[in-house]
Amino acid sequence: MTFLEAMNIPAAVNASVGAGRSVISLYIENHEWDDLRENIVKKLREIAGIFDVPAPEVAVRDLEEASWRDAWKRFARVYRFGSELVVKPTWRRLRKDPGCPVISIDPRMAFGTGGHASTRLCIHHLRFIRRKRPDCLESVLDVGTGSGILAIAAVLFGAGRTVATDIDPDAVRVARENAALNGVAEHIRFTMDPLREISGRFGLIMANIFESVLIELLDDFKRRLAKDGMLVVSGLLASQGGGFVEKASAAGLRKRRQRRAGSWISYVFEAAR
Numbered sequence: 001m002t003f004l005e006a007m008n009i010p011a012a013v014n015a016s017v018g019a020g021r022s023v024i025s026l027y028i029e030n031h032e033w034d035d036l037r038e039n040i041v042k043k044l045r046e047i048a049g050i051f052d053v054p055a056p057e058v059a060v061r062d063l064e065e066a067s068w069r070d071a072w073k074r075f076a077r078v079y080r081f082g083s084e085l086v087v088k089p090t091w092r093r094l095r096k097d098p099g100c101p102v103i104s105i106d107p108r109m110a111f112g113t114g115g116h117a118s119t120r121l122c123i124h125h126l127r128f129i130r131r132k133r134p135d136c137l138e139s140v141l142d143v144g145t146g147s148g149i150l151a152i153a154a155v156l157f158g159a160g161r162t163v164a165t166d167i168d169p170d171a172v173r174v175a176r177e178n179a180a181l182n183g184v185a186e187h188i189r190f191t192m193d194p195l196r197e198i199s200g201r202f203g204l205i206m207a208n209i210f211e212s213v214l215i216e217l218l219d220d221f222k223r224r225l226a227k228d229g230m231l232v233v234s235g236l237l238a239s240q241g242g243g244f245v246e247k248a249s250a251a252g253l254r255k256r257r258q259r260r261a262g263s264w265i266s267y268v269f270e271a272a273r
């Protein structure tokens with residue numbers, strides 16, 4: 001899975017692991033598959049060589065558009081974050097009241113079901129910040145909001161002024177709809193403004209994007225961070241972590257915490273004094 005995510009393949013993905021056999025299914029548009037097939041087969045062979053296992057079989061089957069677009073929905077799960085938050089897809093029912101806030105999310109084609117390690121790492125940092133530095137929640141900026149999940153979680157955790165931005169107009173639309181669905185639309189200002197054009201400073205900035213974008217945005221993160229504010233970044237592979245922390249330090253950000261899930265790593269920074 002990590003390999004497929006790291007390759008940024010524009011497809012719905014699910015995986016199942018059986019005795020001695022793993023199956024990864026990708027739902028890809030026909031015209032995209034033509035470009036991707038060679039690359040996927042090549043990378044899988046390389047990986048099989050590294051781990052000295054047999055090269056995987058690749059099988060292709062045509063599906064009706066409607067069935068593949070929704071195929072991933074069968075695999076979407078309910079995620080619990082301690083006793084503080086539950087994130088569930090809109091189409092799943094909870095058997096009993098969990099006694100904590102519940103986010104119901106329909107990500108459509110935007111990113112953010114709560115299923116990806118990089119999102120979950122952010123939510124764990126958010127729980128920590130809520131407990132230890134609730135003052136940071138007075139103003140929150142979610143950069144790369146996707147489905148809106150992190151901005152919605154922040155508001156359910158008591159955030160004040162909350163701004164959420166994304167460069168993808170579909171994501172902004174979906175995030176707005178999810179905020180409305182969860183009764184927090186009036187608490188979040190959604191925008192497509194790039195980070196450098198967003199005014200004000202924020203007690204908490206969260207950004208779950210990928211390495212190259214996070215590096216590009218470092219100076220703007222620093223500029224938009226309130227004096228004692230916290231910056232949560234996620235979307236980095238563990239192998240990218242050290243280099244990223246060095247660059248963040250050069251941009252005036254000091255690492256406060258880190259958390260790892262599988263091959264993904266996520267950090268909390270504050271402005272260096």
Ligand SMILES: C[S@@+](CC[C@H](N)C(=O)[O-])C[C@H]1O[C@@H](n2cnc3c(N)ncnc32)[C@H](O)[C@@H]1O
Nearest residue numbers: 111112119144145146166167168171208209213
């Ligand atoms: C990995 S998703 C994260 C979604 C959600 N925040 C989560 O944690 O699940 C990254 C999002 O960042 C957006 N993005 C990429 N580059 C960006 C940039 N320079 N500024 C704002 N958003 C950006 C993408 O469109 C995508 O929706």
